[in-house]
Amino acid sequence: MSEEKDQLDSIKESFESEFDRFSGLLKDGFKGMKLTAAEKLSKELSDFRVKHTGKKSPISGAMKLIGKVAPEKRADFGKSVQGIRSKIEGRIDEAESSLNRYIESSKTESERIDVTLPGRRHQKGHLHPMTILRQKIEDIFVSMGYAIEDDREIETDYYNFDALNIPKDHPARDSKDTFYTTDGLALRSQTSTVQIRAMERRGAPIRIIAPGRVYRRDTPDQTHTPMFHQIEGLCVDKDITMAHLKGTVSEWLRRMYGRETKTRFRPSYFPFTEPSAEFDFSCFKCSGTGEFEGDKCGTCRGSGWIELGGCGMVHPNVLEGCGIDHKVYSGFAFGFGLERMCALMYNLDDIRLMFENDVRFLRQFY
């Protein structure tokens, strides 16, 4: 019996002494070991496992002896052999999984990247700020039940003036203010021309928004260009009042600039509306206080209000001219300049930039 015990002791001993070379590294957690060395070590460890637990290993030899031991000692011996085998396997498993973890983490470490390096993509392009603004306004009005209309930019005097109730002697007709072609046609001086054409086409009731280019003989400077964009709105139906005009313009501006936006309507004069008004909205920069960060607000020049456009109840002559009975229908119209709104929105100091196509400008908007 002692002979067998000695044999088991020697198996244990020789495993321990050979395993010694791993246990040191294991204890240090393979600290500082290169990935290639670790991978080599991993190979050695698997050879080691074969040597100590494989078919030809001493412990496998001992297993085969179990049957040959005297029956009364067999159980004890078997238990001892199994114990040693599990211990050896356990030690190797532990070393192996530790080494594998080390190899995994070394590999991960070697694949580390700088995630702040740029993503791979084409430089993106930019929509023109006027497009961005126009689309935003169109979206709001479409959701409020308006149709977007568009029409001619070169117009007859009838559509540019007569149909809009602009008297024959009105200064706007002067070639000092309006551009004419050599054929005597006018470059439309307001998008209100679209009102007329749309009413002729669609009749009443009608709700439209008409964005487009208009032309006026202004010498270009920081706040003027001889060509600019307007958006015109028109709503004609039964029982339309100034309250609907105020409600519509205010709702639109609240959707543009936030629910707390206030509006102000001041009496004014336009030949195509009666009564007429101009509309202002509370400054989005200083929330209507006129002060921003302790200084006079630059956006509204300290008034708290931003003047935006003109509006009013469609003049009966305009309705009648389009074949709409002004005793049955009434309506409101409003209009404003997009460049000015755009300049306010982006804090632009010179609207001429809008048409120069300098990419240093264009690439600031999206």
Next chain:
Amino acid sequence: MLISYKWLNELVSTGLDAEELSEKLTLIGLEIDGIHAKDDDTIFDIEVTSNRGDCLSHLGVARELSAALAKPINIPEIPSDSPSETSRVVIEDPKDCYRFTARIIEGVKVGPSPDWLVRKLDAVGERSINNIADITNYVMHELGQPMHAFDLDKLKEQRIVVRKARKGESIKTLDEEDRKLDVSVLAICDAESPVAVAGVMGGLDSGVTEETKNVLLEVACFDRDSIRSTSSRLNLSTEASYRFERGVDIEGVVRASNRAASLIAELTNGTLTEFSDVYPKRHKPVSISAPDLAAEFERLSGIALSIEKIDGSLEGLGIHKDSDGAYRIPSWRHDMSIPEDLVEEAARMHGYEKIGEELPRASSAGEYHSLEPRKRRLREVLASNGFDEAMSYSFVDAQKAGAFAKVKAMGAENEREVRIKDPIIEGADLMRPSLVSGLIDAVQTNFNHKALDLSLFEIGKAFATDDAGAPPLERELLGFVITGREAHANTALRGREMDFFDLKGAIETAGDSLGTPALVFRAAEIEHLQKGQSAEILLNGQPVGSAGKLSAEIANTYKFKQPVYIAELDLTAILETDETAATYSPLDVFPSITRDISLVVSDEVSLDQILRTVSGGGFKNLDSVSYVDTYSGKGMESGERSITIRIEYRSGARTLTDDEVDMAHEDVRNTLKSKLNAALR
């Protein structure tokens, strides 16, 4: 127009401080353009709308406030001397001069004005000249009536003739300018020649000087358009012309004359004598019939207000209801003729701020312009492909634009360009027939700023007309320009140099986003593009645009040092084409076999020809043919290149064998050899 806070309060005790007053004026329609302190006064710069000539004075503004605040107006006491028609004044042109009064003041002593007068004028930005000129200015700012004082003794025969200037007549005006008059100009003349440009400016030679003893004070009323046209013709705008153009109170002429004459007499120790008034056609008050103004008011304003209240507001403005129920408009108002005008006045006085806010009840669903969704997609796709959106003026320089070929739609035989009369930007005399010249200008602008890598697109209208007198054609075009190298986000490293195929790719991308059938490129010579690098673009066989490299000739005139690629498409035509709809075909059941062919062909042979030769050859089991790549350079003769294509063979009934495919493929190879003179590799 400048209005003094103190002066205003003399005419109506507003009981408001300057800030409150400013707010009130704004809310009744007198917009405050500026406000500044002056000595112990506050000056408002009021912007008066063009229809409200009656507000161009302290009295005019006071009248509005008196009505809005329900406070009485304190008009200074003015003597009420009655004039009579005399032979001193003759109006030869009653169409342009409605009324002319001449007051003679004798024995005046011209000198400096008293302090109170100097200060009042200073407040409204007028320089003091002498006591007589100052009074005329003072009364104009007070009552809104421009007037002019002549030295009576300098008028030939001491009389006035109001007539059109005669051919060749001229006048030296008070600003010491010699002005030639023409027959459209209304002139105030003495027995011989013009002594003043009516309603605009007096003459220098007949003006009041230190030596003047006797004065003729002119207070008149002229036709608004006549004054406007004179002012514009002489390019001379004055405080007087500004007011006459907007209309003065014809019934207030005598009062204004009395006011000024009595002040002049007082300040100069003069004696008032003859008072002439020629008034050929008396003013007939405007009357507006509005039997149910309260209903009309509610219909437009949305506010129910009693007729008493409405009438009360109007009364405050001098609009009185006659016994027959019609509203009589005062002589100083030139802007009222229909019931809606009365509604506006009542609403203004009631306050627009008291009108509620309501949304109209829903009627129909909103809708975008029918082409807008596709255009939006186009813009978004181009932007996400690196294109910046340009927007250029609709005006271009005819001389520059002449160098560019137009897309077909804008250049039909009988069409010509739309020219602008008197352009305002130098050289911008044409409504653009194409977007190209604008895009080239954009390239130049950016090159000047050392931005060399550009991808721009523009969507905008172009214009053309035909001689038939029909309104000009307006069509939306889509333009592209690219130059320089590919730009990648977040790195300063410039990418590959862009060429024709980057441009073509962008156009194809645009076509995809618009859902058009495939755009076809065909080699073509285009005026502004380099030969051999230019194509016309076809949609369903119809030309819709062009693309290519900008010709060296044009590039040189712009001093471009790198190639510029430019394209233009008729977007209107493309959008008029129906979008293609996807159709499903059953998935292939049997596998295909692919074979590549590399063929060396002369440069004359286009890829398109090769592909059509294969796809149209009726080869057995040929499923599809596609392009792989092109090689030229090392190992190739000049004038030839190698093109590789890939052919896919497939049967819908069974799996093909290699032998069958080899046979078909041999046919293809032979056909290419014989038809295109290709050497196969």
